[in-house]
Each structure stands twice: as C-alpha cells, then as structure tokens.
Amino acid sequence: MRLADDDRGRVPFALVGVLLLVGSATLGVSLLDDGRRGADLDADAAMNRGDAAAQTALRSAVADASRRAAAEPVLEPADTPYGRAINDTEPFRDYLRIRIYLAVRDRLAAVDERVRSVRVRASLPPVTNESTLRAAKRRVSVERGGEGRIRVAVRNVSLVAARNGERIASGERSLRATVPTPALLLHDRVERYEERLNRGALDGAGFGRRFTARLYAMAWARGYAQYGGGPISNVVGNRHVELAANGAALETQRAVFGRADPAGRAGLARGTARVGLTDALAGSGVGGQEWVDYVLGNGDPPTGSVPGRVAALADRPSASTEMTVGVNRTADAATYDLLAGGDGERTLETVLDDAYAVDARLVTNVRPVYSEVEPPSEPDGEGWVLNDTERRRTYEVAEGSAVAPSLAEGYHELATYSRVVAETTVVHREWVRENETATTVDRRTTRYRVGLRVAGSHSAGELVPDRPVAGVHREGGALDGPNHRAVASRATRKLVTDRGGASALARRAVADGDAEAETRLAARQPDALGGWVYRDLMDLRERVRNVSVAVERGAMGTSANPPAELAATLRDRRAALVDAPDRYDGVADRARVAARAAYVDRTIARLERQADAVDETQSEFGDALGRVGAVTDDRLDALVDARDAVTRPGRHLVRADGGAVAVRVNGAPSYLTVAGVDADRLPAVTAGETYHPLAARNVNAVTVPYGDAADRITGKFVDDTTRVDLRTAARTLHETNRILAVTDDAELADRRDELREAVEPALDSVTAEAATELAAATTLEEGAAHDAAMAGLRRWDSTGARALAMANGSAAGAIADAAAARGDTPDGEAWRDRVRTRLAVATTRASDKRAVRPPEGPVRDAADHLRGMARDRIQSAVEQGLENASERVTERLTKGRSAVPAGVPVTPVPGYWYATANAWQVNVSGEYARFTVRTGRAAPTAPGGTVAYSRDGSTVTLDVDGDGSPDRLGRATRVSFDAETTVLVVVPPGKSGVGDVDGQRTEESPGWPDAGTSAPAM
Known part of the structure; x- marks a missing residue:
C-alpha cells in the first residue's frame, strides 16, 4: 500500500491549526507575565531592604535615645499636655519609650532603599498632640533584655514601595531588637541606691542600718571618753551625724554600684581625721566655708589640733559588749537589813534567838x-x-x-x-x-x-x-556551848x-x-555566838558581793534587768551559799547556818525590789524617748542588735550579659555637708542660692539630772525633783574648789559660795543621821555619837569634800574608826565592820530625804559656769595647739564641767546605780545636687563612648511635635533621702554619766528640716 493511500496515524489539518493558534496565544501571555513578575520582584527586594534598614535605624535610635534619656531622665512628669502622657508609676520607662519612638521616627525618615526603579520608604505617624503621643507610646515596648541590654519592639512601622511615584506595595512591620545599652541598668541601680538610702535600720540592709552602726560606734566611743573625764560636752553632735551619714552613703554606693565615689571617700577621710583630732575631743567650732573647702578637697586642713589626745576608738566598748554587774553594795544593804531590821523582817538577833528556841x-x-x-x-x-x-x-x-x-x-x-x-x-x-x-x-x-x-x-x-x-x-559542838542540854527538864517542869x-x-x-499545852523555851546562847556568826556573815557577804551576771551594755537601758538576773542567780545558788552541813555541829552551828540563810534571802528580796525599780525606770525612760520621737522597747532592742548585722561590702564589678561592667559614681557634692554650699563650689546649684546637701537634727533625751525628762523618771523615787542629790551637789562644789585653787574667777567664786551655803545644811542633816545610826548600832549616847561622826569627817578639809565623802559612803569607815578609837567602845574587826556597814547604808539612804537634797539652782549655776569656762579654755587650747594654755587648768576644767552627771541612772535609787543610760534621736535629710553614674559600655554606633545617667533636679524638655519649640516633659529629680535612728549609750555608774552637757538639748543644722533648695516650679 502506498503511503499516500495509508490513512493510519494521520492528524486532521484543522486540528494542527488549532494547536498553532493556541500555542501562539500562550507564548504571548507568558511574555507579558514575565514583565509583570520582574516588577513584583523588585518591590519585594526593596521592601526587604527597607525592613533591614529600619532594623538598623531601630538599633541606632535605641542606643542614642537611651543615652540621651539617661543623661536627662524624667522621674517626675510635668503637668503639661505631653507630660501627662507619661505614666507616673514608671516615668523613666515611659519617657524612654517616647524618646525611642521619636528617635526611631527621625531615623526612619532617612530610610530610602531602591531596587532598580522601585523605591521604599519607612515611617511612623507624627506626634501632634497628647493623644497622638499616647498612641505613639503604645507602639513601643521596652524591657530589660538581661543586665546591660534593652529589648525593644516598635509596632506598625509603615513600609511603602513606589515606582515613578506610584505606590506598588506597602505593609506594616513590627521592628524588634535587643540593644546593648546600660541605660536601664544604670537607672535601676540609681533607683535601688535611692531606695537603700531611704531604707530604715530595721527594714534591712541599707543606709539606715549602716548609719546607725557608724553613729553607735562614735557615740559609744565619745560617751565612754566623756565618762572617763575627756573634754566632751556634746556626745552626739551634727558633725558626727554628718560623718556617719557620709560613711553610710558611701558604703551603700559600694554595695549597689560596686564602688563608691572616690572624691567622697577622700572627703570622708579628711572629715574623719579632722573630727577625730579636734571636734570629737575638744568641741572645736570649725565650720562654715572653711569646713566645706576642707572636706571637699579645696584648701588646707583647719588649724588646731590636740596632739596626743586621740585614743583608738576600736578599744571602746560597744552596745553589744558585755558588762559585768555584781551584787556589790546590795550585799551591804542586806547586812544592814539583817542588823537593823525593817519591813517586818527578823533581825540577826531574832534569827539567833529562834535558832536557840525550842x-x-x-x-x-x-x-x-x-x-x-x-x-x-x-x-x-x-x-x-x-x-x-x-x-x-x-x-x-x-x-x-x-x-x-x-x-x-x-x-x-x-x-x-x-x-x-x-x-x-x-x-x-x-x-x-x-x-x-x-x-x-x-x-x-x-x-x-x-x-x-x-x-x-x-x-x-x-x-x-x-x-x-x-x-x-x-554540851559541846561549835563554841563548846550548852546546846539544849537543860531543855528537856525545863520543858517537863513547865508543862508537867x-x-x-x-x-x-x-x-x-x-x-x-x-x-495539853505548849510553850517556847529559849536556850542559853554562848557568849561568843554573835561575834562568831557575824564574822561568818562577813565572809559570806564578800562571796555574795562578788556574784555577778553579764549583760549587754546596750540592753541596760531597755530590757536587761541586772538585779532580777542577780536575784535568780542567788536563788539558784542558795543551797551552796547557805552551805548547810549534813549534820550540824551543835546548836551554834545551826544558828550560824540560819543566819546565812536569812542573809541570802534578805539579799534576794532586796534585789527583787531593785528589779521592780529598774523595770519602772526603763518604762519611764522609754516614755522619755517616745516624747522625742525615738523608738522604744523591743524596737530599740532590735535597733541595737541590727547595727551588728552590718557587713562592709567589697569593691566589685556590676554583672552584665556582655561581661562585667565598672560603674563609676560621681556625686555633687561628693561629701554631703551640713554646711551650706554655693554655686562657686557646686556648679549644679543656681547662682545666688545656698545649697544644704545634708540637714540634721539630734535631740538628747536626757541632758542633766534636773532636766524635764530626768524629773519624770527620778520623780518615781524622790519626793522633790526641784532638788538634786547630795552626791551631785557635793561633786560640783568639790570640783569648783579644785578649779578656784589654780585660777582666779570672781564670778565662779560667787557661784561657789552660794553652792556651799546650799550644801552645808544638807551635810549637817546627813551627819545627824549618821550620828543617830551610830548610837543605834553601839552603846554610845547621842552626843558621843555625834562627836565621833564629826571626828571622822575631819579627815576631809572642805565642805564639798566632806559632803562627797558622806554621799559616796567613804565617810562611814572614817566615822567607824573614830568611834572605835574611843575608850568606851570595842575595838574589834567585826565590831568595826558592823558599824561601818550600818553607817554606809544609813547615810546613803539619808541622801534620799528632802532635807539632804540641796536645791537645784545653785548647783545648776555653778555647773553651767564651769562648763562655759571649760569650753572657752579648751577651744583656746585647740586653736593654739595647747602652746600657750595651762595644761593644769585645762585638765581641771575638763573634769569640773562634768561634775554634774547627765543621763538616767538605772535605777536612780541611792546605792543601787547599776549604769547610766542616755539616748539621742537623730534625723537626717540628704540630697545630691547632682548624682551621676556612668559606664564605658556604649552602643556599637558609638564605640568607646560612655553612658552617663545623671539626676540634677533640672527640667527636661524635648521637641515632641517637631514644631521647633521644646516641650516640657518633667524633671530629673535629685537623689534624696530621709533617715532616722535612736542612739542608746550606756556607761557604768558614777562619774559624769553620759549626755550633752553644753546646755543645748536639740541641735539643728542650718538647712533643717529639708536638705537642698526648693524644687523649681513645674
């Protein structure tokens, strides 16, 4: 078959035409879409570039905004339209959000990215009023992204892509970045520092606790120096408050920032050295501009020092140091009670009679x-x-x-x-x-x-x-006495x-x-029984006298009750002290043990009464503290304990995510003075103004025994608080005599004569009491007893010395010796001891009577004149370096001005003075004219730069709406603080006590009650 005739596999021509037509159409469309796809790709690329540029702008803006916000922070929003947009609960963070928004908006305006013919711009809406500012602020979130980093998000950033002016793409982005900047870290640290400055001593570690610890150290050192006779009239002065406040502030800086202001440390060292050498010991009046120039590092140290007079303060006792309190004179008082009776208790004679009674x-x-x-x-x-x-x-x-x-x-x-x-x-x-x-x-x-x-x-x-x-x-046993040999026959005869x-x-x-019947028979006692038993009691008395307890010194004025603890100790040891044998060696031995038991029980009873008096004294002392605004009771105990919880912070770096950061502190002034500072010294101060970096007030709770606070306390134990005890009056008179022996002062001599006239009747009264007691304790008639008392007092050559001997009990021994020297009295150790003990206790008790308490006026006048002389003489000695001052006169004046003790005796019952307590209520207000902290850590856009956070009280302005005029947003408030504490000082009994004796109970610095100057109007 021919090919032409074969129709298998053939395609119709029409179908081929259709295929060609469709193919050509498809090719045309593909060529058109390729052009459009290229345009979209350019827009996407441009948008991505715009997004990247916006991110870069965000980072740069955050770094710059945070640096500027730190340099001019807003801590107090202004009452303006834009200021009201700032939340007053977290103003700095709100302000930082505004700063970031405006900085990001400015930098986004410069974003201009191109991809061929496509151009991308980024933007944020402008701020035109308060509502748009609030909306803008809401677009920004800021939070810590770790130490030294800020995590920022800016929402709804607009990106627009255009070709030839025609928008071809748009969108909104949320920009996020974590930027290394220490702005928030520095702000938070300064906030923490200010919070620590305002933290109370009982609220945790901070300024209050460190301030308390430092002030306690100085007050206890000065209090004990005063007690020891040092020339200190003002135990706690505002100069010491200033030192303590600056030391505490610098330690707080080190704890918060890792290091303290170096200029502040230098100022503190200068101030401490100066106060330690002169002001702390001699009350030198260096102050004003001379002091400011010195501590702030400009000028030479003020002249005048006291060489060789500075003792190491570290060896001084502190509030936590334990002190030993013994039974001491209470042992004599218990012996007196047993000898003379009283309060319905049995005498020693009765105890012995009971021991021999059947x-x-x-x-x-x-x-x-x-x-x-x-x-x-x-x-x-x-x-x-x-x-x-x-x-x-x-x-x-x-x-x-x-x-x-x-x-x-x-x-x-x-x-x-x-x-x-x-x-x-x-x-x-x-x-x-x-x-x-x-x-x-x-x-x-x-x-x-x-x-x-x-x-x-x-x-x-x-x-x-x-x-x-x-x-x-x-018969037999101790003393070979008759015991109860004839008791059976006597009882049978009498009862049968x-x-x-x-x-x-x-x-x-x-x-x-x-x-049935009953009777009491008295057995015959050995003649030597009384003396033998008393000699045994003498040994027991010394053993009991030495019983002691240890209590913290600081607790003596608040909660510790030594006599209560001593009574408990004696109760626990009663069996050992009574020391009864398993079998008595006759009735005399049992009588001896009965006397020991009676003595120990008398001592315990007397200590318990003293414990009640201590409780009452402490309660009244607490009330006195409350009246000056001080803490009391358990809170005062906690305050005393809290100062021991202070640890000294070491120097360290601030931890940050990118590595440790060194934060440098710069206060203006670096050392806060109670003296005023002007603009020449402190540029942060407005010209013409006087700035007080520190304002201080301290109030001494109890100044002298005849002060109001002391009257309320001692009024619980004496009838008339318009009079002073004989010991105080006698000591003042005695010291006045000593000073007049080496210097001429007509006015002081007149004061001395008036005081002597007031002391003489008191001395006569206590001498009469001593004579009466001597007659009761011996076989002497009243007249002979009075002669013996006068003979004993001849050992002292002046009214003041004799009165002081009577008041402190030393005259008792002299009078007992004079009585023993007479031919009509025994001359044995036990007899002398018995008489001496009764006289010592009797004269001490007599000093509590109104007739033996001289009036307050002459004592106060003489003491005030002494203090004035001492202050002038010591000031002169300091200024002249003691070159032209009489050491002898100065030393005597130093002792003389403390003749009148200050503080509250614990307890003020004569003879039972366990310690002297006093307290100061101290309040401080501080403010830095400018406080700056800085670190070398900066944003990458500014390598090597620093970020400084500074607060100086100035007004913060910013052109928010872009109209060219600055808008007021708020104020960078100054770093300020207020603190208070109660300083309790307790010294042993006697001497000068402890307290301010310069006649100034309340001391206020020039700037009190508010440090700094008035805040500028908003």
Whole structure:
C-alpha cells in the first residue's frame, strides 16, 4: 500500500491549526507575565531592604535615645499636655519609650532603599498632640533584655514601595531588637541606691542600718571618753551625724554600684581625721566655708589640733559588749537589813534567838478500856415522875501502862508518862408521885489508859535546811556551848510539874480534855555566838558581793534587768551559799547556818525590789524617748542588735550579659555637708542660692539630772525633783574648789559660795543621821555619837569634800574608826565592820530625804559656769595647739564641767546605780545636687563612648511635635533621702554619766528640716 493511500496515524489539518493558534496565544501571555513578575520582584527586594534598614535605624535610635534619656531622665512628669502622657508609676520607662519612638521616627525618615526603579520608604505617624503621643507610646515596648541590654519592639512601622511615584506595595512591620545599652541598668541601680538610702535600720540592709552602726560606734566611743573625764560636752553632735551619714552613703554606693565615689571617700577621710583630732575631743567650732573647702578637697586642713589626745576608738566598748554587774553594795544593804531590821523582817538577833528556841508541847492520848454500867433504877409501883437528877464523878489515878500519843512532824520526845484513871459516876434521881418522894442511886465506873508525852522541836524554821544536830541535848559542838542540854527538864517542869504533875494532868485529860499545852523555851546562847556568826556573815557577804551576771551594755537601758538576773542567780545558788552541813555541829552551828540563810534571802528580796525599780525606770525612760520621737522597747532592742548585722561590702564589678561592667559614681557634692554650699563650689546649684546637701537634727533625751525628762523618771523615787542629790551637789562644789585653787574667777567664786551655803545644811542633816545610826548600832549616847561622826569627817578639809565623802559612803569607815578609837567602845574587826556597814547604808539612804537634797539652782549655776569656762579654755587650747594654755587648768576644767552627771541612772535609787543610760534621736535629710553614674559600655554606633545617667533636679524638655519649640516633659529629680535612728549609750555608774552637757538639748543644722533648695516650679 502506498503511503499516500495509508490513512493510519494521520492528524486532521484543522486540528494542527488549532494547536498553532493556541500555542501562539500562550507564548504571548507568558511574555507579558514575565514583565509583570520582574516588577513584583523588585518591590519585594526593596521592601526587604527597607525592613533591614529600619532594623538598623531601630538599633541606632535605641542606643542614642537611651543615652540621651539617661543623661536627662524624667522621674517626675510635668503637668503639661505631653507630660501627662507619661505614666507616673514608671516615668523613666515611659519617657524612654517616647524618646525611642521619636528617635526611631527621625531615623526612619532617612530610610530610602531602591531596587532598580522601585523605591521604599519607612515611617511612623507624627506626634501632634497628647493623644497622638499616647498612641505613639503604645507602639513601643521596652524591657530589660538581661543586665546591660534593652529589648525593644516598635509596632506598625509603615513600609511603602513606589515606582515613578506610584505606590506598588506597602505593609506594616513590627521592628524588634535587643540593644546593648546600660541605660536601664544604670537607672535601676540609681533607683535601688535611692531606695537603700531611704531604707530604715530595721527594714534591712541599707543606709539606715549602716548609719546607725557608724553613729553607735562614735557615740559609744565619745560617751565612754566623756565618762572617763575627756573634754566632751556634746556626745552626739551634727558633725558626727554628718560623718556617719557620709560613711553610710558611701558604703551603700559600694554595695549597689560596686564602688563608691572616690572624691567622697577622700572627703570622708579628711572629715574623719579632722573630727577625730579636734571636734570629737575638744568641741572645736570649725565650720562654715572653711569646713566645706576642707572636706571637699579645696584648701588646707583647719588649724588646731590636740596632739596626743586621740585614743583608738576600736578599744571602746560597744552596745553589744558585755558588762559585768555584781551584787556589790546590795550585799551591804542586806547586812544592814539583817542588823537593823525593817519591813517586818527578823533581825540577826531574832534569827539567833529562834535558832536557840525550842517549841515544847504536852500531848495526851486517852483510851477507855473498861466500863461497869448498871441499868437505871426506878421506884416500885406506877405513876412516878422524875423530878431531879444529880451526877457526881470521882477519879482514881494510878500508874499503869498506856499508849503514848504520836509525835507531830518535826518533834521528838522529851518525856513520857502512863496512867490509868478510873472514873466513877454516881447518879442521884429524885422521883415524885402525888405527895410521895423517892430517890434512886445508880453507879457507873469507866477505866481509861492515859498516855502523856512531852515533845520538843528545835527546828530553826522552814528556810533553814533540816539536818540532825549532833549532841543537841548536851554540851559541846561549835563554841563548846550548852546546846539544849537543860531543855528537856525545863520543858517537863513547865508543862508537867508546874501544872500539877502527870497524875493530875491525866485526870484532867479524862475529866475535861484540856491537859495539853505548849510553850517556847529559849536556850542559853554562848557568849561568843554573835561575834562568831557575824564574822561568818562577813565572809559570806564578800562571796555574795562578788556574784555577778553579764549583760549587754546596750540592753541596760531597755530590757536587761541586772538585779532580777542577780536575784535568780542567788536563788539558784542558795543551797551552796547557805552551805548547810549534813549534820550540824551543835546548836551554834545551826544558828550560824540560819543566819546565812536569812542573809541570802534578805539579799534576794532586796534585789527583787531593785528589779521592780529598774523595770519602772526603763518604762519611764522609754516614755522619755517616745516624747522625742525615738523608738522604744523591743524596737530599740532590735535597733541595737541590727547595727551588728552590718557587713562592709567589697569593691566589685556590676554583672552584665556582655561581661562585667565598672560603674563609676560621681556625686555633687561628693561629701554631703551640713554646711551650706554655693554655686562657686557646686556648679549644679543656681547662682545666688545656698545649697544644704545634708540637714540634721539630734535631740538628747536626757541632758542633766534636773532636766524635764530626768524629773519624770527620778520623780518615781524622790519626793522633790526641784532638788538634786547630795552626791551631785557635793561633786560640783568639790570640783569648783579644785578649779578656784589654780585660777582666779570672781564670778565662779560667787557661784561657789552660794553652792556651799546650799550644801552645808544638807551635810549637817546627813551627819545627824549618821550620828543617830551610830548610837543605834553601839552603846554610845547621842552626843558621843555625834562627836565621833564629826571626828571622822575631819579627815576631809572642805565642805564639798566632806559632803562627797558622806554621799559616796567613804565617810562611814572614817566615822567607824573614830568611834572605835574611843575608850568606851570595842575595838574589834567585826565590831568595826558592823558599824561601818550600818553607817554606809544609813547615810546613803539619808541622801534620799528632802532635807539632804540641796536645791537645784545653785548647783545648776555653778555647773553651767564651769562648763562655759571649760569650753572657752579648751577651744583656746585647740586653736593654739595647747602652746600657750595651762595644761593644769585645762585638765581641771575638763573634769569640773562634768561634775554634774547627765543621763538616767538605772535605777536612780541611792546605792543601787547599776549604769547610766542616755539616748539621742537623730534625723537626717540628704540630697545630691547632682548624682551621676556612668559606664564605658556604649552602643556599637558609638564605640568607646560612655553612658552617663545623671539626676540634677533640672527640667527636661524635648521637641515632641517637631514644631521647633521644646516641650516640657518633667524633671530629673535629685537623689534624696530621709533617715532616722535612736542612739542608746550606756556607761557604768558614777562619774559624769553620759549626755550633752553644753546646755543645748536639740541641735539643728542650718538647712533643717529639708536638705537642698526648693524644687523649681513645674
């Protein structure tokens, strides 16, 4: 078959035409789509480039905005349309969001990316008013992306692609970036620093606790220096408050930033050195611009120092240092109580009498053993009526066996008797019937066995350990005394023989049951008993005197109660102190132990009364603290303890995600002074203004004994608070005499004469009390006793010295010696001790009486004049370097001005002065004119630059709406703080006490109550 004829596999021509037509159309469309696809690719590429450029702009904008925000932070929004858009709960973060938005918007305006003919621009809406600013702020989120990083997101950034001015693509993007910048880190650290500055001492680690610790260290050092006689009239002054505040602020800087302001450290070192050399010891009046120039590093140190007068403060006691408090003079007071009696308690004589007394009693035991009973008889017949009855009893007593009565606890048998008593009862009855009378007689006999026992008890009482007494009823034992040798026969005679004998008493026991009786017999005491027992008590007294407890010094003025602890200690040791043997060596030995028990119990009772007085004193002291705004009670205890919890922070770097960062601190001023600072010293201060970086106020709770606060406390224990105790007046007079011996001062001499006239009647009164006590303690008549008292006082050559000897008890020994030197008195150790003890306690108690308390006025006038002289003389000595000052006069003036003690005695009962407490309420207000922190860490766009965060109180403005005029957003508030603390100082009793004695109870710095200057108007 020909090919032409074969039609297999053939395609119609028409179909081929159709295929060609469709193919040509498809090729045309493909060529058109390739052109359009190229345009879309250009737009996508341009948009991607625009997105990348926007991200770069975001990073750059965040770095720049954060740096600018840190340099001019807003911490207090302004009351303006744009200022109100800033949230006042987190103003800096809101402000940073605004800064970032405006910076991003500015940088997005420069985004111009091209891909061939396609151009892409990025933008954010402009800010025109408050509502648009709020909307703009909501587009931005800012958060910490770790230490030293900020994670930022900006939403709804517009990207527009155009060709030849015609928009071909658009979209909104959310830009996100984490930018390494320390702005938030620095802000948060400064916020933390300010929070720590304002943290109270009881609220945790911070300025308050460090300030308290430093102030306590200085106050305790100065308080003990004053107590030791140092020339300190003001224990806590604002200069010391300034030092403590700056030291605490610098330590807080180190804790928060890793390092402290180096200029501040230098200023603190300068200030500490200056105050330590002069102001702390001598009260030098260096201040004002001279002080500011010195501590802020411009100028030479102020002239004047006290060479050789600075002691190491580290050795001074602190509030946590324990002090030992002993029974001490209470041991003498208890001896006095035992000798002289009082409060219904037994005297030593009574105790010995009781030890030699025997309680004897006769007891009986009656038991019926046989009875013959006849039935009653009646007349014969009926109708008889009983008209009368008569009973008669007769007794027959014979010796026989009987059961002796039992012994009561604590009694033993002295004698026993046994009797048999027959009791016969005859009953006569008269009967009547009409005119007839009849009588019947009935008999009844009962036999009783009667035991009689004479028992004795020679117990010395419940408080004396019950032990057997060796040879109690025969001579011998200690002192070879008679003991109770004749007690049994004396008891038998008094209870049995003198009452009719055993048979008669047996009859009485049966007849009416009143045969029993009791009596107390006094056994004869050895002649040497009293002296022997007293010598034993002397040894016990010294042992008890040395019993002590350890208490923290700081707790003495608040919660510690030494006499209560001492009483508890003696109770625990009572058995060991009484020291009773297993078997008494005769009655004298038991009498000795009874006296020891009585003495220990007297001491405990007296300590318990003192403990009540301490509680009352502490309560009143707490009230005094409360009146000056100080913390009291448990909070004061916690404050004293809290200062020990302070740790000194070490220098360190601030941890950041990119590595450790060194933060540098620069305060202006670097050292906060209570003195004013002007613009020449501190550029951050407006010209013409005086800036007070630190304002301080301190109030001494109790200044001198005749102050209001002390009156309220001592008024609990004395009748008249317008008078002072003899010790204070005598010491003031004595020191005045000492000063007048080396210097001429007519006014002081007049004050001395007035004071002497006030002291002399008090001395006469206490001398009369001493003579009365001497007569009571000896066989001397009143006149002879008075002569002995005057003879003893001749050892001192002036009214002041004699009065001081009476007040401090040293005159007691001299008077006892004078009495012993007389021919009509004994001259033995025990006798002298007995007299001395009674006189010492009696004169101390006498000082509590109104007649022995001189009026306040002459004491105050003399003491004030002494202080004024001392202050002037010491100031002159400091200024001249002691070159032209009389060391002798200065030393005596130093002691003289502290003659009147300050503070509150714990407790103010004469003779029981455990410690002296005082307190200061200290308040400070501080403010930095400018506070700057900076770090070398910066954004990559500015390598090697620094970021500084600074707050100087200035107004922050920013052109928010782009109209060319700055808009006020708020203020970069200054770093400021307020703190308060209560400083408690406790010193041992006596001497000058502790407190401010310069006549100025409240000290306020020039800028008080607010540091800095008035805030600029918003």
